[in-house]
Amino acid sequence: MQLEENVQAAFNGLREHKFRSFLTMLGIIFGVASVIAMLSIGEGAKREAIKKYQQLGVNNIIIRDMDLSDKELESVRAKFSPGLSLKDAQAIKDIVPQIVDLAPQAEKKADVKYQDKSIKATLIGVTPSYSEILNYTTESGSFVNKDHQNRQLKVCVIGTDIASKFFTVDDPIGQSIKVDDQWLEVIGVLNSKSLFTETVGELASRDLNSDIYIPLSTFHKRFEKEKLLSSELKQITIKLEGSENISQISNIVENLINRHHFNNKDFSIVIPIELLKQEEKERRIYNILLGSIAAISLLVGGIGIMNIMLATVMERTREIGVRRAIGAKKDDILSQFITESLVLSITGGVIGVILGLTLSITISLSTAITTSVTLYSVLIAFLFSVLVGVTFGYLPARKAARLSPIESIRYE
């Protein structure tokens, strides 16, 4: 029996029993749709995470001075730890292999005023290498450069939120704002950075768009430390050539700083790519779990198909007898009924894919969850529905093929 006739006959049957076929396909439809929707949520979360960690730099190692209370600070200083310092930065640059560049930074909370407006912001002292290492770009003006750094100029680059709060009409470039007791000239406005809504390791979550960046030399010369015993630097970001040996290199860095700090654990090391891998590992488990739940729905759909196919075989016993009498082989009958269950499951699969896409778009439009449908997830869901069709169609089809032609032709 030729495939064309089988497929055509199957579609005719489907058209003839529209409602029954639809009910039969529901399980597959929901199964496929939920597999696609769930995978798209997982994929969306993955892309968000990758974007987040790319901002921290996938080839970067971040050393962070720990937030310590006054008492703890006194204690580590008493044990000769100087805290994170430019000396550490220089040592890393001299010793650590595969290093491209590094960016030391100092931080403090500051009151910022412009005309009659005032806000609290984080003041960050940086070197010119900072923008390149952490992928900062300016929306207008320019970032801190060598000249600013060398001459300890009173200039600043502001986050886009501060710019929009302070400068509703005026061009911020060239204006002066007051940070604590210092007047700084705005030389640039940063492009918007996506917000960290969760803590990444020891990196405190905060709105990066409300930061103010000034030359590190200016920071040290013009501004008082947040606490009397605060370290010279809050963070050193190291950029490596690649991420292959990143954990070994991070060990070297840790040993080095430990030695400088006399084994006082007053710093932490964050490797964004390691965090990303960790997060992906956790998410994979989560995805498998969600996928399995969706797969159960597919399984139930398959049982639905098997059930209706068994009924169809019963109903059409006489037809099977006639076909056998006029020359159909067992395999012809087998393939006829498998084709029928395949047509059911594939049609259900196609409808499921459409529903899944709609679902995933609806989720991303109506909630804060980012979704992303990949071709891979569509293929997986679709192949699964084909598999269900063959698997659950086989038993009824075999039953049909094994019917005795003599008995089935007399079946009423």
Next chain:
Amino acid sequence: MLIEIKDLRKKYIMGEMEVEALRGVNLNISTNEFVSIMGPSGSGKSTLMNILGCLDTPSSGQYLFDSIDISSRTDDELSEIRNQKIGFIFQTFNLLPKLDALQNVELPLIYSGVEKHLRKDLAKKALKRLGLENRMNHKPNELSGGQRQRVAIARALVTNPGIILADEPTGNLDTKTGFEIMEIFKELHQEGNTIILITHEPEIAEQADRGIIIRDGLITKDALNTTIISPNKTILTQV
């Protein structure tokens, strides 16, 4: 010899009991014979018909069909023989209700793998021959009983099988239509086809050249009909 049967036996197990439906049947049928097989229900005529039609295999004995030993054939081989060498006609027509007349006639050709265009041509020719050229796209439920049986005959003839096995072909038809169908069988016989007719109506059986009577699994009478009546005459005598 087209059909050679020697000491054919068929046993069925029904629960605890063993039923012997055929108890040593000997039968030879040559090409272009017109044979009727008569017998009451339970006589074993259906069993004989199933074995003749290669739908069933004997328990013992020999059945040579066209010099092929049927008892040693696989299921697939029997399907092929049925498809290519035997044309079946049933009392209840056994057309597939969802297919139109043309598609029904095409079915055997689909299973023998005939290419689509040739298949359609052959099926159309067969239907035309039976005077159904205006009914090709009608579903069985849009046709009269006589028309349905003619579609079934077209389906049996379309592979050009040489032998027609008809099981009570007139059983569901009124007398007049029944005799019209018999007239078709006679024509087919004259064209060189072998026809085996199973019936329990003597006036139908009488129209064959040779009459076989089966009773309790044995052939009790096998003789040439001396008084072959044409169906028209029978109708006249009945009217």
